[in-house]
Amino acid sequence: MRIRTSTMAMQDQSVSAMLAQQVRIANTQEQLATGLKVVRPSDNPAAAVRSLILDESVELKDQYQVNIGMARGRLAQEDVVLGGVVDVMQRLHELGVRALNGSLNAKDRQSMESETRELLNEISSLSNTKTSTGEYLFAGLNSKTVAFTGSPVTGGYVYGGDSGRRSTAIGEGYTINDNDPGDAVFTVAAPAVPVGFPPAAPENIMNLVFQFAEHLAANQPDSSDLANLQLSLEQVSARRTSVGARLVALDQQEELNAKLTTDEKALLSKTRDLDYTEAISRLNLETTALEAAQQAYSKVQKLSLFNYL
Amino acid sequence: MGMGVLDTAVSGLLAFQQSLATTSHNIANVNTEGYSRQRAEMATLPEMQIGQSYFVGNGVKVASIGRMYDKFLLSQLNSSTAAAAHLNVYNQMTSEVDNFIADADASLPAGMQKFFSTIHDMVNDPTSITVRQTVLTSARTLVERFNSISSRLDEIRSKTDRAMQDSIAEINVLTSNIASLNLRVVDASRAGSGAAPNDLLDQRDLAVRKLAEQLDIQVIADERGNYNVMTSSGQSLVLGEAASELLLTDARFPGGPKEVLMKASGSQATINITDQVSGGELGGYRQFIDDVLNPVQNDLGRIAIAFAHQFNEQLQAGFDLNGSAGVAMFNEPPMTVIPSTGNTGSLTAPQPVAISDYAALTGSDYRITVGAGGTVVSNLRTQQVSQFAPPGNLLFSLDGIDYDLTGAAVGDSFLLQPTRSVASSLELEMDVINDAARIAAAGGASGPAVGDNANALLLADLQLATGSLKQGSYQDAYNEVVGRVGVLTQSSSTDATAQKKLLEAVVQQRENISGVNLDEEAANLINFQQAYQASAQVIAVVRTTFDSLIAAVQ
Numbered sequence: 085m086r087i088r089t090s091t092m093a094m095q096d097q098s099v100s101a102m103l104a105q106q107v108r109i110a111n112t113q114e115q116l117a118t119g120l121k122v123v124r125p126s127d128n129p130a131a132a133v134r135s136l137i138l139d140e141s142v143e144l145k146d147q148y149q150v151n152i153g154m155a156r157g158r159l160a161q162e163d164v165v166l167g168g169v170v171d172v173m174q175r176l177h178e179l180g181v182r183a184l185n186g187s188l189n190a191k192d193r194q195s196m197e198s199e200t201r202e203l204l205n206e207i208s209s210l211s212n213t214k215t216s217t218g219e220y221l222f223a224g225l226n227s228k229t230v231a232f233t234g235s236p237v238t239g240g241y242v243y244g245g246d247s248g249r250r251s252t253a254i255g256e257g258y259t260i261n262d263n264d265p266g267d268a269v270f271t272v273a274a275p276a277v278p279v280g281f282p283p284a285a286p287e288n289i290m291n292l293v294f295q296f297a298e299h300l301a302a303n304q305p306d307s308s309d310l311a312n313l314q315l316s317l318e319q320v321s322a323r324r325t326s327v328g329a330r331l332v333a334l335d336q337q338e339e340l341n342a343k344l345t346t347d348e349k350a351l352l353s354k355t356r357d358l359d360y361t362e363a364i365s366r367l368n369l370e371t372t373a374l375e376a377a378q379q380a381y382s383k384v385q386k387l388s389l390f391n392y393l
Numbered sequence: 394m395g396m397g398v399l400d401t402a403v404s405g406l407l408a409f410q411q412s413l414a415t416t417s418h419n420i421a422n423v424n425t426e427g428y429s430r431q432r433a434e435m436a437t438l439p440e441m442q443i444g445q446s447y448f449v450g451n452g453v454k455v456a457s458i459g460r461m462y463d464k465f466l467l468s469q470l471n472s473s474t475a476a477a478a479h480l481n482v483y484n485q486m487t488s489e490v491d492n493f494i495a496d497a498d499a500s501l502p503a504g505m506q507k508f509f510s511t512i513h514d515m516v517n518d519p520t521s522i523t524v525r526q527t528v529l530t531s532a533r534t535l536v537e538r539f540n541s542i543s544s545r546l547d548e549i550r551s552k553t554d555r556a557m558q559d560s561i562a563e564i565n566v567l568t569s570n571i572a573s574l575n576l577r578v579v580d581a582s583r584a585g586s587g588a589a590p591n592d593l594l595d596q597r598d599l600a601v602r603k604l605a606e607q608l609d610i611q612v613i614a615d616e617r618g619n620y621n622v623m624t625s626s627g628q629s630l631v632l633g634e635a636a637s638e639l640l641l642t643d644a645r646f647p648g649g650p651k652e653v654l655m656k657a658s659g660s661q662a663t664i665n666i667t668d669q670v671s672g673g674e675l676g677g678y679r680q681f682i683d684d685v686l687n688p689v690q691n692d693l694g695r696i697a698i699a700f701a702h703q704f705n706e707q708l709q710a711g712f713d714l715n716g717s718a719g720v721a722m723f724n725e726p727p728m729t730v731i732p733s734t735g736n737t738g739s740l741t742a743p744q745p746v747a748i749s750d751y752a753a754l755t756g757s758d759y760r761i762t763v764g765a766g767g768t769v770v771s772n773l774r775t776q777q778v779s780q781f782a783p784p785g786n787l788l789f790s791l792d793g794i795d796y797d798l799t800g801a802a803v804g805d806s807f808l809l810q811p812t813r814s815v816a817s818s819l820e821l822e823m824d825v826i827n828d829a830a831r832i833a834a835a836g837g838a839s840g841p842a843v844g845d846n847a848n849a850l851l852l853a854d855l856q857l858a859t860g861s862l863k864q865g866s867y868q869d870a871y872n873e874v875v876g877r878v879g880v881l882t883q884s885s886s887t888d889a890t891a892q893k894k895l896l897e898a899v900v901q902q903r904e905n906i907s908g909v910n911l912d913e914e915a916a917n918l919i920n921f922q923q924a925y926q927a928s929a930q931v932i933a934v935v936r937t938t939f940d941s942l943i944a945a946v947q
Contacts, residue, residue: 087905088905088910088913089901089904089905089908089910090430090904090905090907090908090909090910091423091908091909091910091911091912092423092424092904092908092909093900093901093904093905093908096900097901100897124488124491124492124495124879124882125491125494125495125875125876125878125879125882126487126488126491126878126879126880126882126883126886127879127883128879128883129875129876129879129880129883130876132495132875132876132879133872133875133876133879136495136502136868136871136872136875137868137872139497139502139503139506140502140506140868143506143510144506144509144856144857147509147510147513150510150513150514150517151513151516151517154517154518155517217518217520217521218520219520219843219844223844224842224844225835225837225842225843225844225845225846226842226843226844227520227842227843227844228520228843228844246842248837248842248844248845248847250519250844250845250846250847251516251846251847251850252513252516252517252846252850253513253516253850253853253854256857259850263844387912388911388912388915389911389912389915389916390911390915393915393918393919
């Protein structure tokens with residue numbers, strides 16, 4: 085039997101060759117239009133899933149960076165406020181030292197008293213600082229309640245907040261406190277007492293300063309005042325150091341997140357982004373192949389024995 | 394003798410006329426699907442014995458007009474057609490899911506990420522109503538993502554159902570075609586005393602191939618010339634002149650999957666042949682539904698219900714801005730239970746099932762059959778069968794689901810779709826929509842601590858919690874779906890391409906044998922024309938011979 089094929093088969097073959105080329109061109113065109121080599125999961129299932137995982141990781145880290153920014157805002161504000169309190173406490177400490185000077189008279193001490201009450205007012209207003217979100221910085225979780233109420237004239241400073249601390253996530257499984265409740269910041273655990281007195285319960289700094297002012301007013305300075313001012317200064321400074329340490333931790337984590345993000349983005353790009361040079365040269369090859377298929381079709385179509393009958 | 398030559402020449406004329414007619418028929422049918430080229434087979438006429446010494450040839454006749462075909466190739470063509478149509482449909486449908494399942498703008502991960510980002514924002518600023526509003530906005534977007542992906546899958550499902558319906562209709566037309574062609578072929582063969590009705594045979598072969606495009610079939614020719622057509626598992630579709638009718642129906646579990654029933658010709662009884670249908674477009678659609686569509690939609694629902702439940706649970710463990718106990722943010726759509734229409738027990742509603750362990754959910758559908766010896770639960774995804782013998786046959790747990798079938802009668806069956814419709818019907822609860830302050834960001838119970846974000850932080854942690862679902866986190870579970878769809882689409886595309894190549898090769902082989910080649914026909918045309926002319930020339934020669942003979946006598 086002779087080797088033969090049918091007219092329809094020849095026609096079909098050249099048409100399917102053209103169609104197949106067109107599909108290839110369409111795929112390359114889509115890649116060029118999207119800039120991706122993995123347009124659908126089926127293009128490379130493993131790469132598609134890796135992209136999703138990396139996407140999630142990158143976006144999560146972006147969120148951690150936002151969280152770090154927010155936490156830094158709060159902690160930096162706390163640092164500045166505590167810095168102010170430390171300055172005031174240092175002045176008060178100076179006054180405390182001077183108050184014990186035996187050469188001072190009642191009038192001298194009265195003028196020191198009014199400065200002390202002024203400074204107390206300053207501490208009190210610093211302790212009631214509000215954050216950018218309208219919350220009391222030192223009220224713990226009870227953040228819409230005034231942290232400390234009381235007056236430089238009558239004393240009786242009372243903490244209105246609670247002891248709660250707030251955390252935010254700054255890395256995977258890494259949370260950090262971004263506030264300190266007022267009772268922790270402004271309380272001296274074991275205040276000094278005049279000789280012969282029983283040990284005192286923990287007391288907040290403002291009441292201790294008020295006590296100092298009252299003693300000045302009465303021209304009866306006590307060495308326990310100086311000790312308490314010293315303890316207060318140490319207490320606030322210690323909190324401030326802790327805030328500083330957390331600010332450093334935020335910076336370090338931010339840097340780490342940024343570095344990880346850079347690496348992940350590079351990997352993400354490698355995983356799914358198109359190599360344009362390769363894609364364009366592929367497109368050229370494919371269009372050439374299509375042209376060849378078209379030429380072959382039109383040439384073959386012209387052939388027919390009937391043309392010679 | 395003179396008359397003999399003339400007769401011989403005339404026999405040539407007639408035979409070559411037939412040949413030319415056959416060539417013309419071939420040329421006319423060059424583009425007819427399923428046509429096999431025909432050839433007039435020539436044979437000598439019975440010769441004549443002259444005296445005792447020799448035989449003289451008496452000319453030519455057309456012994457038969459045969460079609461060029463290969464029976465083996467035809468059956469190969471049928472099976473290749475069924476396989477190619479199956480893989481092509483399966484790949485096409487799977488690609489539709491593949492096209493959008495990981496689309497960056499419409500898919501779940503982006504919505505999930507945005508939602509959890511706003512939860513983090515709430516961690517940073519728990520007292521702000523504005524921030525809480527953005528939580529609600531992103532929650533709505535996330536819910537819409539679930540809804541829209543699921544409704545996209547619903548659209549594909551109804552498209553698939555319609556296509557299956559069309560396929561069944563086509564099968565019914567083709568089987569009755571084949572049956573009536575059987576009748577005509579047998580009649581024509583009888584009338585033609587054994588001669589083959591070529592065009593009818595081609596038409597019947599074509600109808601069989603079209604049928605193979607719809608489902609996998611076996612064809613057995615009987616001694617009378619009928620084609621008896623069966624499904625690959627042996628259910629008879631065409632028997633001689635009678636065709637069975639197929640029906641696509643959800644009569645057993647209304648609203649559940651469509652099943653294929655067969656009604657034999659002249660009978661009202663139906664047989665369920667759903668599991669015996671394979672190959673062809675029908676088989677492709679069925680495989681797509683079983684292997685891709687149901688698992689994907691169920692898994693999406695599984696992620697949705699686990700997410701909604703676990704998020705709600707955490708919300709309810711916390712306190713809102715007013716210090717009240719937390720409320721749910723998402724509804725938790727119930728499982729779909731479809732009792733069989735044949736059930737006799739009293740158990741129809743309420744739900745005979747409840748989810749006890751979200752991380753153990755499988756994304757499978759189940760068929761539950763209550764029998765005298767116990768309850769049988771078939772996992773429709775893995776085909777795994779679990780048996781529960783009395784006394785534990787009515788109250789049991791399986792794959793994170795608690796069953797309470799009290800009230801079911803022996804013989805009752807139910808179709809359970811635990812998570813099929815969840816993603817479609819997920820929505821936000823009105824309590825939180827109306828009042829963003831009700832989002833429970835606070836962890837402590839003591840008084841309205843408005844700045845408390847402890848619960849919000851725990852809510853944010855749910856994003857990465859690895860115990861949420863069988864596969865890990867919500868995103869892990871979705872990634873698994875994306876990966877699976879990707880792999881299925883990729884491999885089915887490879888398989889479909891390979892099968893298409895195979896089919897093309899068989900088609901090519903068939904064309905090589907049966908297809909019309911115009912050049913060949915043109916050559917035949919010249920050949921037969923010349924032979925015809927030669928025969929005519931013989932008549933002319935006979936005439937001049939006679940003329941000279943008559944002239945000599947005159």
